[in-house]
Amino acid sequence: MPELPEVEVVRRGLAQWVTGRTIASVEVAHPRAVRRHLEGTEHFVAALTGRAFTDANRRGKYLWLPLAGPDGAPTGSALVGHLGMSGQLLVEKPSAPDETHLRARFTFTDGGRELRFVDQRTFGGLAVEDAPDGAVPPRLAHIAIDPLDPAFDVDAFSAALRRRHTEVKRALLDQTLIGGVGNIYADEALWRAGLHGARPTDRLTRGQVAALLDGVRDVLGEALAQGGTSFDSLYVDVNGQSGYFSRFLAVYGQADRPCPRCGTPIRRESFMNRSSYSCPQCQPRPRARRA
Numbered sequence: 001m002p003e004l005p006e007v008e009v010v011r012r013g014l015a016q017w018v019t020g021r022t023i024a025s026v027e028v029a030h031p032r033a034v035r036r037h038l039e040g041t042e043h044f045v046a047a048l049t050g051r052a053f054t055d056a057n058r059r060g061k062y063l064w065l066p067l068a069g070p071d072g073a074p075t076g077s078a079l080v081g082h083l084g085m086s087g088q089l090l091v092e093k094p095s096a097p098d099e100t101h102l103r104a105r106f107t108f109t110d111g112g113r114e115l116r117f118v119d120q121r122t123f124g125g126l127a128v129e130d131a132p133d134g135a136v137p138p139r140l141a142h143i144a145i146d147p148l149d150p151a152f153d154v155d156a157f158s159a160a161l162r163r164r165h166t167e168v169k170r171a172l173l174d175q176t177l178i179g180g181v182g183n184i185y186a187d188e189a190l191w192r193a194g195l196h197g198a199r200p201t202d203r204l205t206r207g208q209v210a211a212l213l214d215g216v217r218d219v220l221g222e223a224l225a226q227g228g229t230s231f232d233s234l235y236v237d238v239n240g241q242s243g244y245f246s247r248f249l250a251v252y253g254q255a256d257r258p259c260p261r262c263g264t265p266i267r268r269e270s271f272m273n274r275s276s277y278s279c280p281q282c283q284p285r286p287r288a289r290r291a
């Protein structure tokens with residue numbers, strides 16, 4: 001599943017290839033791709049045709065592209081996209097053959113490359129939503145700004161984290177507290193901070209919170225850099241595999257391999273119906289909590 005760095009790579013590609021262009025036509029090949037546009041497919045098409053994308057933004061794993069009308073004035077709406085499990089946004093020459101799982105196609109008045117939404121499993125989707133005054137669409141407003149965003153508030157995050165009565169990994173995955181951190185990056189950040197995911201948030205010291213946040217930022221930044229290096233500028237890249245960064249994972253998916261820091265075999269534990277990976281030496285389990 002695409003995580004924050006992969007979606008950020010897509011955002012950059014969209015900013016480069018789509019911003020400033022006017023949509024000539026919209027074709028929806030599968031209604032499920034626009035199911036979140038509650039007024040229906042025809043309304044979705046009408047809300048986009050003749051409009052221009054003015055920017056490419058991201059909130060968590062959502063992309064949102066504000067729209068302007070033919071006069072250049074903002075429409076107060078934005079195209080909102082989520083890639084789900086397998087979604088891709090591709091910039092393709094009009095002559096390129098259709099992808100098997102093509103769900104929507106945008107052509108542009110300049111006759112140049114098309115924007116295509118391709119999604120094998122169709123968990124992703126597109127919708128046009130209100131975005132008054134160019135602000136983030138209200139449906140996304142509850143998603144916390146992520147630590148790659150310059151506006152991320154370190155003090156507010158630290159205070160909110162320590163107020164929670166939960167396990168630190170659950171808190172990292174809570175999109176209302178910190179945006180865009182999925183299972184892989186949570187495990188990697190916890191390893192960097194030397195914290196077991198079951199540590200209670202309200203017992204973390206300020207120093208531990210700071211180390212955790214550094215871990216999150218570093219791992220996301222490095223993953224983004226990897227996505228950036230392999231980013232083919234003509235292909236708005238997301239492969240859904242967290243592919244390029246996988247070579248650099250210290251603990252995630254590394255069960256029984258040596259910890260890169262201390263050599264202790266990495267352990268795998270089940271957590272929220274998934275797996276958590278950690279180093280038993282660097283990330284000792286917390287003592288049992290008071291009854």
Ligand SMILES: [Zn+2]
Pocket residue numbers: 259260261262263264279280281282283
């Ligand atoms: Zn270790």
